[in-house]
Amino acid sequence: MTDSRTPSARSQIQAARFAWMLATAALGLMTVFPLVWILVIALKPASDVFTPSLIPERPTLGNFLYVLTEVPFLRYLFNSFFVSATVTVAALFFHSMAGYSLARLHFPGRDTLFLAMFSTFLVSLPVIIVPLFILTRMLHMLDSYAGLIIPAIFNAFGIFLLRQYYLSLPRELEEAAIMDGASYWRIYWSIILPLSRPILSALAILFFLANWNAFLWPLTITSDLDLWVVQVAIANFKSQYAAAWNYVMAASTIVAVPMLVLFVIFQRQIMESIKTSGLK
Missing domain, CATH: 1.10.3720.10 (MetI-like)
Structure with missing residues (x-):
């Protein structure tokens, strides 16, 4: 079957899908980021807790x-x-x-x-x-x-x-x-x-x-x-x-x-x- 929609309609549908994907990705990131940040701080020593980095420089399991x-x-x-x-x-x-x-x-x-x-x-x-x-x-x-x-x-x-x-x-x-x-x-x-x-x-x-x-x-x-x-x-x-x-x-x-x-x-x-x- 051929798509009877015009190129303009198809581009609008694709743009809408892309916008929904961006919104979903943003919501997913907002949900997951606090959990990731908890884990990052848990792996840091006390002196590095407030260092704004997602990857601990000196990761430790001592905590x-x-x-x-x-x-x-x-x-x-x-x-x-x-x-x-x-x-x-x-x-x-x-x-x-x-x-x-x-x-x-x-x-x-x-x-x-x-x-x-x-x-x-x-x-x-x-x-x-x-x-x-x-x-x-x-x-x-x-x-x-x-x-x-x-x-x-x-x-x-x-x-x-x-x-x-x-x-x-x-x-x-x-x-x-x-x-x-x-x-x-x-x-x-x-x-x-x-x-x-x-x-x-x-x-x-x-x-x-x-x-x-x-x-x-x-x-x-x-x-x-x-x-x-x-x-x-x-x-x-x-x-x-x-x-x-x-x-x-x-x-x-x-x-x-x-x-x-x-x-x-x-x-x-x-x-x-x-x-x-x-x-x-």
């Missing part, structure tokens, strides 16, 4: 060794991993059951319950942090893993996304299982969960990333240094080593690299989960 050996940073990494992994597993289990119930089961007040849950999207953590702290103190969960984990399990976004996904599944599978005498629990465990692996994988990554980067609630709920997560540790690290930005950036790099690798590997699943939220 990383100091953070990993002179500070209990491995303990903070373990706390973040344990809390993030536990919250992720528990949230996926309970959210999948809640999403299935709201999508498939019929019971009085189902739609009202869903709207009430969905309305929590409008409420941010700083709004409820004081009553949540009081409730946690009444339950004697301050300075404990339970205080870090249990309040973080509920997430309306996960329930909403799973409900939307389950609405897209064919009902014939459940009807056939019911005719064979399967209970709702059996249908959920043997049919719904295996079909939910793509969306559960995406949600697992999102939940883990969110809890790995959590700062405000762990800062509020813990005063015991042995329970600090990495974000709280880095915040206190900055106040303790205010002038030693090489140590601060080394700690930030150690925290950021695993999450960046995780995102690069599973970015397709994350994008699929975002598209799934539009299903009816």
Whole structure:
């Protein structure tokens, strides 16, 4: 097929594409540059931190060794991993059951319950942090893993996304299982969960990333240094080593690299989960 467009139209289209490429490249550079700069400072000795160069003249790994050996940073990494992994597993289990119930089961007040849950999207953590702290103190969960984990399990976004996904599944599978005498629990465990692996994988990554980067609630709920997560540790690290930005950036790099690798590997699943939220 021949292109029926005039040379002028083709040149305008090419110019528009080039402009979009430049804009995309600029946005990408603005996103990546802070991460590169963090790594550059982390590789510099203290005397060269404020030297405006993208390539360290005297690169060193001493900053990383100091953070990993002179500070209990491995303990903070373990706390973040344990809390993030536990919250992720528990949230996926309970959210999948809640999403299935709201999508498939019929019971009085189902739609009202869903709207009430969905309305929590409008409420941010700083709004409820004081009553949540009081409730946690009444339950004697301050300075404990339970205080870090249990309040973080509920997430309306996960329930909403799973409900939307389950609405897209064919009902014939459940009807056939019911005719064979399967209970709702059996249908959920043997049919719904295996079909939910793509969306559960995406949600697992999102939940883990969110809890790995959590700062405000762990800062509020813990005063015991042995329970600090990495974000709280880095915040206190900055106040303790205010002038030693090489140590601060080394700690930030150690925290950021695993999450960046995780995102690069599973970015397709994350994008699929975002598209799934539009299903009816």
